[in-house]
Amino acid sequence: DTEVTQTPKHLVMGMTNKKSLKCEQHMGHRAMYWYKQKAKKPPELMFVYSYEKLSINESVPSRFSPECPNSSLLNLHLHALQPEDSALYLCASSQVGQGSEQFFGPGTRLTVL
Amino acid sequence: GQNIDQPTEMTATEGAIVQINCTYQTSGFNGLFWYQQHAGEAPTFLSYNVLDGLEEKGRFSSFLSRSKGYSYLLLKELQMKDSASYLCAVTNTGGFKTIFGAGTRLFVKA
Numbered sequence: 001d002t003e004v005t006q007t008p009k010h011l012v013m014g015m016t017n018k019k020s021l022k023c024e025q026h027m028g029h030r031a032m033y034w035y036k037q038k039a040k041k042p043p044e045l046m047f048v049y050s051y052e053k054l055s056i057n058e059s060v061p062s063r064f065s066p067e068c069p070n071s072s073l074l075n076l077h078l079h080a081l082q083p084e085d086s087a088l089y090l091c092a093s094s095q096v097g098q099g100s101e102q103f104f105g106p107g108t109r110l111t112v113l
Numbered sequence: 114g115q116n117i118d119q120p121t122e123m124t125a126t127e128g129a130i131v132q133i134n135c136t137y138q139t140s141g142f143n144g145l146f147w148y149q150q151h152a153g154e155a156p157t158f159l160s161y162n163v164l165d166g167l168e169e170k171g172r173f174s175s176f177l178s179r180s181k182g183y184s185y186l187l188l189k190e191l192q193m194k195d196s197a198s199y200l201c202a203v204t205n206t207g208g209f210k211t212i213f214g215a216g217t218r219l220f221v222k223a
Contacts, residue, residue, distance in 0.1 A: 042200055043213050044213075045210060048209045055209060056209055056210055098163065099161050101158035102146075103158070
């Protein structure tokens with residue numbers, strides 16, 4: 001299984017809602033990532049987990065809260081988002097180590113109203 | 114700081130060869146990746162360079178010069194399906210922090 005899955009594919013939420021994005025991989029990868037991608041822009045790193053511990057937080061606002069409950073799952077909890085947070089949210093995973101390619105999921109298209 | 118530059122767009126003809134350049138300035142360099150991203154899809158891995166020189170993989174080759182902060186992706190025998198964005202990405206020491214360039218949108222015409 002060389003796939004990273006993400007749910008939901010699309011999400012529309014209001015600024016007062018609480019929602020979660022989910023990501024799953026079964027490749028035995030111990031590094032998992034969240035990226036945000038706006039239209040016609042490159043992915044921007046948000047968070048990195050290594051061995052289920054948060055190792056990088058790229059100064060992301062606290063309305064985004066990541067969670068890695070086990071080595072296969074990665075969640076992104078959303079609360080009190082702003083319209084400018086509307087974007088494609090990509091999850092990726094990789095082996096831990098130099099030169100490890102990242103495998104990306106298809107993304108969740110988020111719209112904040 | 115970190116900076117990655119790529120041309121915004123390129124156009125090439127089916128069957129031809131195209132070279133996409135990438136220049137970078139980063140701290141703690143630990144390798145350079147090229148990813149392909151079709152519109153509306155996730156990026157997929159193409160190549161990785163950490164030492165100077167050329168890496169060849171089928172129709173795709175990637176070159177790195179660390180002293181010049183320069184890489185290129187070479188695509189041969191272009192096919193229509195190669196129309197996509199090509200993202201140059203640099204990782205820092207430790208390998209987790211990956212910074213993507215803005216990407217080069219390649220249009221392949223018949």
